Amino acid sequence: MDRLRVGRRALLVGSALSLGMGRARAQAPVRLRSYWWGAKERADRTERVNALFTQRNPNITITGETVGWGDYWTRLATQAAGRNMADLIQMDFGYIFEYARRKALLPLDPFVGKQLDLSGFTQSSIAGGKVDGKIYGVSLGLNSTSLIYDRTAWEKAGIVLPDWPMSWSEFARRTAALTKAVGREGFWGTSDAGNSGPGLEVWLKERGKPMYTEEGKFGASAEDMAEWFAYWQDMRTSGACVPPDVQALDKGEIDTSMLTLGKASVSFANSNQLVGYQALNKSRLDLAMYPAGEKGGKSGQFLKPSQFWSVAATTKYPDETVKLLSFFVADPDAGKLLGVERGIPASSLVREAVAPTLDDMGKRMLDYVSFISDKVSDLPPPPPRGAGEVLAVLVRTNQSVGFKRLTPAQAGKQFLTEVTDALSRG
Amino acid sequence: MAKSTAWRWRGHASAYLFLLPWLAGFFGLTLGPALASLYLSFTNYDLMEPPGWVGLANYVRILTADAKVADSVRVTFLYVVLSVPFKLGFALAIALVLNRGIRGLPLYRALFYLPSLLGASVAVAVLWRKVFAGDGLVNQFLAWFGIEGASWVSDPDYALYTLVLLSVWQFGSPMIIFLAGLRQVPGELYEAASLDGASALQRFRNITIPILTPVIFFNVVVQTIEAFKAFTPAFIVSGGTGGPINATLFYTLYLYQEAFGYLRMGYAAALAWLLVVVIAAVTALSFLTSKFWVHYED
Incomplete structure (x- = not known):
């Protein structure tokens, strides 16, 4: 009897705690890391989107890490080995198979339609980020x-x-x-x-x-x-x-x-x-x-995804990271900040929102991609x-x-x- | 009896307590990883998936089938053989000059030592790259004399020599050691020799050098090991490629590329252990030959 009472009290305390924790968790500060390669221009645009995201989700802060292409992959490999990868990782067509098959990336299929909004994407642009039938990367832009x-x-x-x-x-x-x-x-x-x-x-x-x-x-x-x-x-x-x-x-x-x-x-x-x-x-x-x-x-x-966002399999915050990813590829305001620096947005909704805001250079790129689209051939097999x-x-x-x-x-x-x-x- | 062991243990305990930080570092940060890398050298570890045992396959490939090992060994030995003697010769020469009791010695000593402090840094390697580039400082200087210089760092014929030069330029630490050694040479030996009519060269050959041999020996061993391990200059100057055409592919750089560039950590671990064996062998050889040329006064 005594024991039962203790048990019940413990249970009560426990559930009160978990309730409290649940509430605390929703507001608990979340720190995400994102990692990409590129020059300063890209860093500026990416940081602006990060800032906008934080403004809309005040409990999430994002630390950006960036290096040039030359050092990018050695550093990513080291971080992967140390189980210290950034949550959100810029990925290339040439490497996504290696990293996905080595189980370093999170399959994103369970998030589609929830945290991950791919409504503006065509099936073929989603397919570009698939490895062995699962989505491991979402295109940040189309290029050639x-x-x-x-x-x-x-x-x-x-x-x-x-x-x-x-x-x-x-x-x-x-x-x-x-x-x-x-x-x-x-x-x-x-x-x-x-x-x-x-x-x-x-x-x-x-x-x-x-x-x-x-x-x-x-x-x-x-x-x-x-x-x-x-x-x-x-x-x-x-x-x-x-x-x-x-x-x-x-x-x-x-x-x-x-x-x-x-x-x-x-x-x-x-x-x-x-x-x-x-x-x-x-x-x-x-x-x-x-x-x-x-x-x-x-x-x-051929037309190809210029690069992907992928999520590290080791992330502690899969929901928040995918939400950030989705913000980059599906939010029109983020799209306007990014422009076409990573390629033409894959989402038609973002593309429509971005097109009128493009400067002369952005238009040239858009024209180029539409000019070549009937001259290109199919995507080749992925690099082994x-x-x-x-x-x-x-x-x-x-x-x-x-x-x-x-x-x-x-x-x-x-x-x-x-x-x-x-x-x-x- | 029991009491005395306990007492003795207590005495040791405090000693071990004081040693603890060092012991923890040695076992946790040196011995542990070293043993782990020995194990990994027999596997196909790729940094992400669990390692799989491959026996001697890595070592067999290194010793029989890898052309880049041959390239990198040649580059590394050339670097060691050129940079160590030149650097030590230069260090000794400067030490001799400084030892003549010039005014402002501490200042000069500090100035000459400066490059060694900067030497291992990335910034200096970047600077070196600029200075020896096709339109760099060196060629601008040569242009004054109507000489058209090569693109030193990006020409496979010269790239390695710019790295040798970088190493020689960092002569500070052996110089300081030589200087300390020169201070130990008793002045009366020189006086006696002078009275007997020995020339400066004879005094140098028959007094300075023999007394300095232990110091020379120490410097040779330390600098040789350093040269075998050199990595930063080649990495920065070639942008991590060891290029042009493997001209600066130091063994350590090749090891790094295999490990982090191509995710062959197991293979790289095997490369690293062979480097340990080679350095140990070369060091042992220097100790063996030292009997014949190093003089200890007592």
Whole structure:
């Protein structure tokens, strides 16, 4: 009897406590961390959205962490190993499979229609963030690869703009002509994109080969690669692109790109990066499609999610984190702050709200994406594990050719050997 | 008897209590992780999934099938072989100059030591990158004399040498040790030798060097280990790539890339243990040869 009474009292106390805790929890301060790569322009916009979110949800504060692309993945891997990932993580198409399959990301399906509002999304833009049938990432914007070029320089030199339709050999001729016409020491027509993964992927697709097969193998032959390296070696010889010791200054970020450093007029980039590039460049920049096969050839470009928001599997606040994610991709006010810096918003509702607020540059990007949409092909198979190393091998092998350590033919063979090894190790 | 052990234990207990912070650090932060990494070197650990045992596979690949290991070993040995002697030679030369009793010695000593304080920092490596870039300070200087310099840091022929130079520039700590060693050389030996007509060079060769050998030995060992472990300069100057074309791919940098770039922590752990073995072997070798050239006065 006694015992029962104690039990009942304990029960009462316990439920009172849990009630109180429930109430306290709703207002309890929640601290979220978000982590993304990008330049300052992106950081400013992201912080503004974070601030707006906090204003509407005063109990949630957000700490933003940002680094450049070059350091992003090593740091994320370290944090993942230490079970210390940020709650909200910017994710790339090239890595989402690795992280999802290693169970580092939270499947978002249970939140759809609740905390996560995907009502403005098409099925195909949701599918872009799916791995093995579950949603692990929500697109922050649609983009495609794009040449970003210094329109002022081209117009002043009076050379035909590097614009669609343009074959690879025409691109070579026009950039060489620009180098000559500008005639400034330390300036060349284009950056050396023999090291560019996206450049290679588009070039290969135009020859009917995927960069990676469905089985996760490299999709091209040593002969294809030899031709690729030879194309860029010819570009160096003709003076169309920057020499290798200059290209080596490029660390793969906007602020060290040849275009921003004033060494070249063309960058092999992504369409959404126009915002970041324009912020660092005085002359008027414009977008153009990557070159294609000979005239009338089909483009190897494709529309893709520029990047995702993903949620760490280790987050203590899944509800709040997903709510923040949803705010970024579905709230029109957040959309206006973000603009098209991460690409064209995937949600049609946000897109409609954002379109009238865009400046001239934003409109150019919107025009570009709609211009290419009937020229692009399907999304290729996702990059397998080890794809990150493939990009590093590409940079190094292209340098070996540039510094004349290898002939293009040798480079093609060596590249394929190394890449096959890297992909087999995962 | 029992009483005395208890008493003795109490005496030890307080000693261990005082040692506790160090012991906790040693077991928790040094020995524990070291053993864990030894275990991981036999696994395919990828930082996120639980490690799976692969036996000697990592070691076999490193020793037989990995071309980048060969590249990075070559780069690292070249760096050690060049940077250690030059750095020590330079340190000794400056120490000799400072030891001649010039005025304002403390000031010079501090000034020369400064680069060593800054040396390991990221900022200096960034600065180095700028100074030796194609349009950097060095080439602007050379341009005054009509010399067109190369793009030192981004040319595979020169990139490593800029790092050697960076290391030599940080000669401060061996210099301080040399300076302390020079102070120990008894003045009367020089006086006696001078009276016997020994030239400055002879005095240096037959008095200074022999008496200094223990200090030289110490510096050689310490600097060699440091050089094997060098990481920051290559990481910053090459932007983490070890480029151009692996020209600055230090072994430690390769290890880092495998671990954090490509998520092959197990493989990287094996690389790290081989580095430990090599450093231990080189150090043991220096100790063995020291019998033949290091003179202890007593």
